[in-house]
Amino acid sequence: MENFHLKFFADNPKSPKKLGDLEIPTEFCYHIITNQIDFYEVNKEKLDVLLSHSPFQKDSAIRKTSKFSKNVIEIGPRVAVKTAMCSNILSAFETAGIKNISRIERSIRYETTKNDLFELLADKMTEQIYDENVNFENNYKEIENFYEIDILSDKSALEKANLELGLALDNSDIEFYYDYFANKLGRNPTDVELFDLAQSDSEHSRHWFFRGNLKIDGKLVEGGSLMSKIRKTLDTSNKNSLIAFHDNSSSIKGFENVSRLRPNNPTTASSFDIHNSPSNLIYSAETHNFPTGVCPFQGATTGTGGRIRDIHSTGRGAYEIAASVGYSFGNLNIPGWLMEWEDEIEKRESYPKSLSEPLKIAIEASNGASDYGNKFGEPVICGFARSFGQRIGGERIEYVKPIMFSGGIGSIDDDEIEKKKCEPGMIVAKIGGPVYRIGVGGGAASSVDIQGKREDFLDFAAVQRGDAEMEQKMHRIVRGCAERNEGNPLLSIHDQGAGGNGNVIKELVEGCGVIVDSSEFILGDSSISLRELWTAEYQENDAALIDPQLIDIVQKIAKREKCHISLVGKVIEDQIIQLKGPQGNAVNLDTKQLGEREKKTFELETRAKKLVPLEIPKNLKLLDALNRVLRLPSVASKRYLTCKVDRSVTGLIAQQQCVGPLHTPLADVGIVALSHFEKVRDF
Template sequence: MSSPSKKPTTEESSAGVIHYYRQTEPAHSLLPSIQEELTTLGLGAECAKITSIATESCFNVQLQEGTRLDDNQVKILTWLLAETFEPQALALETSFLTASQSNDWLLEVGPRMTFTSAFSSNATSICHACKLTPVVRLELSRRFLFHCGQELSAEAQKIIKSMLHDRMTEQEYPTPLTTFDAGVTPQPVQIIPILEEGRAALEQINNSMGLGFDDFDLDYYTNLFKEKLGRNPTDVECFDMGQSNSEHSRHWFFGGKMVIDGVEKPETLFQMVKATLKSDEVKENSIIAFHDNSSAIRGYDNVKSLRPTSLNQAGPVKIGTQTLHPILTAETHNFPSGVAPFSGAETGTGGRLRDVMATGRGAYPVAGICAYCVGNLQIPGYKLPWEDETFVYPNNLASPLTIEIDASNGASDYGNKYGEPVIHGFTRSFGQRLPNGERYEWVKPIMFSAGVGQMDGRHTAKGECEKGMLVVKLGGPAYRIGIGGGAASSRVQSSENADLDFDAVQRGDAEMGNRLNRLMRACCDLGD
């Protein structure tokens, strides 16, 4: 942290994108984890080439065209971006990373330029509150300088890049950004000719866009548009159905007929579960069951709680009373946590929190629970007698040890950024070859996420939709995430499906989740 910061000038702060560099300490595990990954993939010789890694962050600040920051605004922005106890570790247009030899390699990754990130949205809101109105976008990128004795191979660089950024939501910046204009022209909306070509037209877009529709989906949507709606869908509608109307969201299988060994069972899975609600005692105590995002049992009347005096600005709170019902919801996020453990567990937590918020007409999250079940951990240097080193795992799934570590980090990371504590959980690992030769193991992991919350007694029923009501989608940018949903999870995973598997994993956006929660809390606090 020795490089001096450069004093900003108003001339520099009038450029299209200005760069504030902040020196950071690399994580202790960064170099060892990269070396371990290279060794695992047969590139052990590349490890010795890397002698050390230096890191820094870059705040890419875009100003409104034709505007500049005056000296006072520059001083405020510098104060906002600098580390509190190390202000000298911030510099304008001067990087702290200096290549010492020709073999050194600089890598910078950051958010895709085509979308404004939640970080930028929050950062610009803070800037505007501090009278920095010329700031229209502020994105954070990460810079890595690899000091190398010899030049890294292209294959090693490719592997390192894949470890250090998510290619779905981020991209490499070969040079410092001068504009956020990606030069991308939006494609025109296309009409899918189902009326003219039938299911074949839907199959074609399913294959070309990787929507993850299975045979049931193809038949269902073909019939929906051809027979019921009598019109052709757009590619936008098909894409939205691939994300929103999948098995993951609708649970078609739970309500479907079960045929086992050629014999149809008398009850569906949903009917079997709902049978527990038949007694009068249970009905009296149950507020919500099997028809909403969470379950709720009868709580208490006249509960004292802190209520805001204003819903559109900061202000004092007051003590009020309300009827509060406790909520519990739980789900698993197994397949995504196997493909991309951090993101999979992160969105397992985020999706479950969304369910709590959306219970009834709106509810309040309180605390979370996380649990993991994986195969043999095979911890280096910690050999256990029952672990079989000959076990082979699918190449599109992470190893059990990686899942255990990264999934736990992902779930906790989302909860921390969102503002919900994880207060309970468990973990198990198991894998064994039975005497008959059969292998028992959690090859595809279990990531279990549960949460408790509370709901105002006036908000237990969602109410009926009425003509003229607006349908509003809230949230972050629409990447190719969640495509395939439950269909992808139920499909046999293979290297041929690796890209579709990657698309099927959602990406967490805890900052946006926090903003949605604040909006939902405000709506709930409105009362009636």
């Protein structure tokens, strides 16, 4: 049946687009692939309601002609990528009875004569410029196959691959993997295997520095690694820790009898009852520093999304309640508003090409975290903002790579605390969004000692892109499984982060092995390679071990929530990790033979700093000093943070960010409840 590419236009409520002093009129263009030539006429009324930004305004209706006749730059998602927006709109169309449509994508048209604005207007990793003949069909090809790195003939091939693929391996890593493949296995590695191991073995994932031996000025630090010192705090605690250092977040003992609403049957529409059961407290925090530095908005959204997945992937499934956020960045250098402690514009410090400047980070990172929380439905109830950049003793001290902190509190039922150990026959499932070429190599990218050294395309490829609606769907699947009265079909669950499937699936099947079939993954980008399928973070995604007898339960919940679930593999007894591609095994790793690596030793040196005593200008007046303090970002108004984020959704927030009758002063504490039915809780 023949498909037609139809274009419909609509007003953009954010028109015009402002770039400094330049204002550019914009409009939306919807590209629809359908086999119904009269699709517009048949569905116009529904399209006006579903696609217009305001169904109550006649002038915002969908139209068949553009307002712009010439001088147009049109930017939209890459044609090979079926976006999250497409999936969500098609889901809504199906519910509304709109049929005969296979794809819909939205672009933005800019009326301007300037042709060099792509870098400013677009996300170059996920978008492209459209011409009049843009084609959303016939852009598909077979999944790109793997290839071997010939290290048996030339050991330097491993060093070359390290640079070209951005693996961030140090000399000890290269020696270790050369020995593993050349001497233990007697074969060449594939590009997928090397990329997999580089992410799984990165500082980001394995925390070599925290777990390693430290030598300061040639002397071994006593008392073990930094990690062992942190672990020792549990020995002196009041023994209320339930989970520490072996799950996605920590948990402490909560309360014996908490009243909460639970559905009688999470697989379908059902009544709710009040259940009284033990409930414990969980907290998780992470930083998304490197991605936020490269793409502030997307880096912060996915920092928030990743931490939310850490919360609900605790144990065998848990619940989010509220979040805290924090940002540390360098001097803002606001044009026309330089602070006395900032460098003059002509003396301003430079930033690596691939990292954003502090002002952009402060605005867009906070926008990203707030946007994701608002869309997902998680309130932010506390946080911080810090700015610093000075030369001290001639050395530049500044948050060049920013800190984006995301923390969250939640709860977990007492019987969901422990993940089940893997056993042969268990099903490996992927829950969440489809496979996209985003978040590729994030583990290695975050582990580079100095950002800005790598090729720009490697840094941009490593940044994930967020979809809060998909995460909410996935969250409801996890929650539905955990709330099931007859038992949780999820035996173990981990969120997918840096390293992608190669990291998260190995975590799930530790002590066993797994055979994974690449053809079972749902692709959002048909041009994906096996390396990207196996190691990219993609969309919001979890991996889980499922009881084979309860597969249908999980699939029913997933169908109800309109969320993807793919049964991609099965646990085996032998400790072998296999990824089957169209032309053979792209990954075939013997994890038992790979073994545990020795601790790394890090040589550190103390460096004396010549600090100059603080000198306060003699002519500095009290009001001038006060004015400086009040303009410091850590002290100044936080309305740019508090006024754009939901602070009370869920109904479990007892104290949000602000206090007082006008909610102007910041609170010094955030308080949440575990139940909608109780006001007081005794500790």
